[in-house]
Structure formats: C-alpha cells, structure tokens
Amino acid sequence: MTTRTATARYDGLGRDGQGHLTTQSGVLSDQPYGFGTRFGDEPGTNPEELAAAAHAGCFTMALSFALAGAGYSAGRLETKAAVTIEKEDSGFRITRSALALTAQVDGIDEAEFARIAADAKANCPISKLFDTEITLEHRLER
Incomplete structure (x- = not known):
C-alpha cells in the first residue's frame, strides 16, 4: 500500500484569504491558491x-x-x-x-x-x- 500526502494552509477567510499548497514530493511548495486562482485568472493553482x-x-x-x-x-x-x-x-x-x-x-x-x-x-x-x-x-x- 502506498500513501501520498499534501498540505493545504489558508490564511484569512473567504475571498480575502490566501491559501498555500505543499506536496510530499516538494514539487509544490507553498504554491499559492485562493478565490482568484480558482475562479479567476490570478497566478497560482487550484x-x-x-x-x-x-x-x-x-x-x-x-x-x-x-x-x-x-x-x-x-x-x-x-x-x-x-x-x-x-x-x-x-x-x-x-x-x-x-x-x-x-x-x-x-x-x-x-x-x-x-x-x-x-x-x-x-x-x-x-x-x-x-x-x-x-x-x-x-x-x-x-
């Protein structure tokens, strides 16, 4: 059995908050995400x-x-x-x-x-x- 992990952190709440994603492998490290990257065209992931x-x-x-x-x-x-x-x-x-x-x-x-x-x-x-x-x-x- 293999288990992989990732961590999401969200500073602030709702539309004004800003999240960061980090994966176990390190390919994503504090990669930004939030309302603007999810529903708009701001740089970052979702x-x-x-x-x-x-x-x-x-x-x-x-x-x-x-x-x-x-x-x-x-x-x-x-x-x-x-x-x-x-x-x-x-x-x-x-x-x-x-x-x-x-x-x-x-x-x-x-x-x-x-x-x-x-x-x-x-x-x-x-x-x-x-x-x-x-x-x-x-x-x-x-």
Whole structure:
C-alpha cells in the first residue's frame, strides 16, 4: 500500500484569504491558491487544476500499462483532462472530467485501442475516486 500526502494552509477567510499548497514530493511548495486562482485568472493553482492533472496522469499511465500488458511496445500517449466545477444549491460540485487523448501505438487497430482505452478510463484509481461524469474522446494517429 502506498500513501501520498499534501498540505493545504489558508490564511484569512473567504475571498480575502490566501491559501498555500505543499506536496510530499516538494514539487509544490507553498504554491499559492485562493478565490482568484480558482475562479479567476490570478497566478497560482487550484484544486480543480490539480484534480485534472491527477486524472490525466493516472489515466495515461493506466492506459500505458494496459497497452504494454496487451503486447504493444511502442507508442506515445498524450491526455488533456478538463475538470468542470459548477455552482449548485448547496455550494459547488465537480460535475465532469473530460479526457481528450491523442495516441500513437504501433500495430494496434482502432477497435482494440478503443476497448483498452475505455477500460483504462473506467479503472484508473482517480476515475474511481471521482463521483462525476467522466468522458473520453480519443484520436489514434498513424
């Protein structure tokens, strides 16, 4: 079993507050976040951007391992994840994670690629974490 950690600190409250995120690996160290980075264009990060990065990375790695397990040995995968947050009556909710995949995999046909990609989408740990609609568009390049 593997456990990873991150820490969030928020100084001040509400819109006037300013947060900082730090990850166990140190790749984020006191990275600023707050209302302006989450709902505006201020420099810094936000939870939805980090969720999108996590989903893109998790799905792409799961697909890579699934393709290797199916006997494919050469290729390139690139996934963009778009996480949507919307206001609801009781606050905000992530309503969607849309994965857009571009791939080059030597020797695979479209049907097998689509099947393996759909399975990776359904079974990567971050997909299982999200309680939302997850879509996948893919393009297999030759």
